[in-house]
Amino acid sequence: MLNFLEFLSYVFVSNISPGPNAIISMSNAGKYGLKKSIQFNLGVSAGVFMVLLLCSLFSWVIFDVFPAFQLIMVWVGAAYILWLAWNTIRSDPAVESKYNKEMSNLFLQGVVLQFINPNTILYGIAVFSSFILPQYQSPFILLLFCILLSLASFFCTACWTVFGVIFQRLIAKYTKIINAVLAALLVYCAVSLVIKTF
Known part of the structure; x- marks a missing residue:
């Protein structure tokens, strides 16, 4: 029987902890406001659902057949998070209004981030x-868990x-x-991921 207290504790702590999704969500809220930022959150949730669906189907294969895959994803993800940190530190408030008009699809950014975010994987x-x-x-129960976990992520x-909008x-x-x-928090996320590999 599933230990729901341990399960829910793990799910909550994993999702609420400051990582790339949380930091970018807060940053987007400060830049674009609540309405546009929710697009990113919906993208994160959709991406989490897709990644979880794949994990539910292939997790035993990743551990048994491709144990090196985990290490590769950590390094690729850490490099991407450092790139996000670099873009965050270089963000120019004077350019933000122009960027808002030409803003790329935040929903798609949220989805794509999950496939290269080692935390999610x-x-x-x-x-x-x-x-x-x-x-x-x-398969039906696994699908229900994927939905539940993606809602927790959202x-x-x-x-x-909301924290970003309030402030x-x-x-x-x-x-x-x-x-x-x-940016420092993103660097911390990247470094802590790499340190765990040693």
């Missing part, structure tokens, strides 16, 4: 291999977005300092 592998697959193998990233004026006033802090 490792989370999916861990939650299915540790909690779900030992108890349930029914709720937690939306919390970070939007403060973010606008201290953009450079806040961008430096957000």
Whole structure:
């Protein structure tokens, strides 16, 4: 039987912890406001659903057949997160209004981020291999878990977005300092991922 207390604790802590999804959600809220930022959150949720679906189907293969895949994804993900940090620190408030008019699809960014975010992939592998697959193998039940977990992801990233909206004026006033802090948090995420591989 699934231990729901441990399962829910792991799901909540994994989703609410500051990582790339949370930091970018908060940053987007400060730049674009709640309505446009929700597109990114919906994209994150859709991407998480797709990644979890793949993890539910292939987690045992990744561990048994391709153990090196986990290490490769950590390094690729860390490099991408460092790239996000670089773009965050270079963000120019004077260009933001122009960027808002030409803003790329935030929904698509949220989806794509999940496929190169090692946190999401490792989370999916861990939650299915540790909690779900030992108890349930029914495709319908696995699909329900994917939906539930993607909704949890949306709720937690939306919390970070609301935080960003509430402090939007403060973010606008201290953009450079806040961008430096957000970039530092992203660098911390990348470094901590790499350190775990040693």
